Amino acid sequence: MWLLRTSTAELQHFNGPHDVKSGYAILSHVWQEHEQSFQELQALRKQLASTGQVDLLRSRVSDKIRECCVLAESHGYEWLWIDTCCIDRSSSAELSEAINSMYEWYAHAQVCYAYLHDVPHIRDVRARDLVMRRSKWFTRGWTLQELIAPRSLLFFAQDWTMIGTKAGLATLLEDITGVDADVLTFRRELGDVSVARRMWWASARKTTRIEDEAYCLMGIFGVHMATIYGEGRRSFQRLQEEILGRTSDQSLFAWGNVLPIRIAPFREQMSYSNYHQDSHIFAPYPAAFANSGNIIPVPVKVAVENAVKALGTTKWTLEASQASAPDLQTFASA
Numbered sequence: 001m002w003l004l005r006t007s008t009a010e011l012q013h014f015n016g017p018h019d020v021k022s023g024y025a026i027l028s029h030v031w032q033e034h035e036q037s038f039q040e041l042q043a044l045r046k047q048l049a050s051t052g053q054v055d056l057l058r059s060r061v062s063d064k065i066r067e068c069c070v071l072a073e074s075h076g077y078e079w080l081w082i083d084t085c086c087i088d089r090s091s092s093a094e095l096s097e098a099i100n101s102m103y104e105w106y107a108h109a110q111v112c113y114a115y116l117h118d119v120p121h122i123r124d125v126r127a128r129d130l131v132m133r134r135s136k137w138f139t140r141g142w143t144l145q146e147l148i149a150p151r152s153l154l155f156f157a158q159d160w161t162m163i164g165t166k167a168g169l170a171t172l173l174e175d176i177t178g179v180d181a182d183v184l185t186f187r188r189e190l191g192d193v194s195v196a197r198r199m200w201w202a203s204a205r206k207t208t209r210i211e212d213e214a215y216c217l218m219g220i221f222g223v224h225m226a227t228i229y230g231e232g233r234r235s236f237q238r239l240q241e242e243i244l245g246r247t248s249d250q251s252l253f254a255w256g257n258v259l260p261i262r263i264a265p266f267r268e269q270m271s272y273s274n275y276h277q278d279s280h281i282f283a284p285y286p287a288a289f290a291n292s293g294n295i296i297p298v299p300v301k302v303a304v305e306n307a308v309k310a311l312g313t314t315k316w317t318l319e320a321s322q323a324s325a326p327d328l329q330t331f332a333s334a
Helices: 038-050 054-060 063-074 092-108 125-133 142-148 170-177 195-202 234-244 266-275 300-311 325-333
Strands: 002-005 011-013 024-029 079-081 111-115 153-156 162-165
Touching: 011 038, 024 063, 024 092, 024 142, 038 054, 054 063, 063 079, 063 111, 092 142, 111 142, 125 162, 125 170, 142 170
Parallel strands: 024 079, 024 111, 111 153
Antiparallel strands: 002 011, 002 079, 153 162
16 A cells, blocks of 8 residues: 655555554545545646755645645654555555455544545534534445544644544534444444444445445455456355355345235335345345344344244254354255
């Protein structure tokens, strides 16, 4: 991955976050109409170097990159990562590696700056809650992992004045995003939250590319997979397949109208049928988990015991009831 030297805005390559011995800062933001790319930054450096003016690079980069470099340097950080200009998107291999390792980069950053470009300077702290709720930052798919992963997350308004910290704003952030305050403050492990609830966090968020609906969630579920732009929503099915291979949490299948069809109100029965018209066990997109925020998985042993009772048989052994999730299909078909 490439990082910016905060004092000069020059790019340098590192193999991984642990190779940045002095630590680094990282930016979380919503992309605007034009963001300076890796190629543009390198071309600008080459142009300035040809005239002996490479020391002017930081003053010639975009306002966002420059201001973030200045901020990170003032906090004592030599290195800064910004997704717009620190990934060579002309290389599919580098792009795939970056997407698969992005959660790790945010998690290991010494500090993350969340830049809310649409939030003006807040003079009255009492108005902060109302102003922040309207920010587009809370509606994007990629910013979900950028909210959860960093231990130190600072929020900044459009003029780069600080609004507050993730820890100090945890209750408000939970109210806006649904992400539990205990998860945001690392009092609860992310893996202890049900798959359905984690999907629910993402259910109202949007991404520019359809495939990113899945790719932006890989870190939240601790999975890795190839990134194939052009595959459409097949990417979200692949994500669920990867999750299924790593967990016995059956709440992965608790999407759509989660009430049983026979007891759901008539209107919900109709929408439930539409959700399942292709008889897929996997959800078609994150929005299908919009009603799944309160789903809690049943332990595998309890699920098997309940299935045994429902089948009205006693041939099951204790050993069978303690089997792993992949064996449940065997029991059900026996």
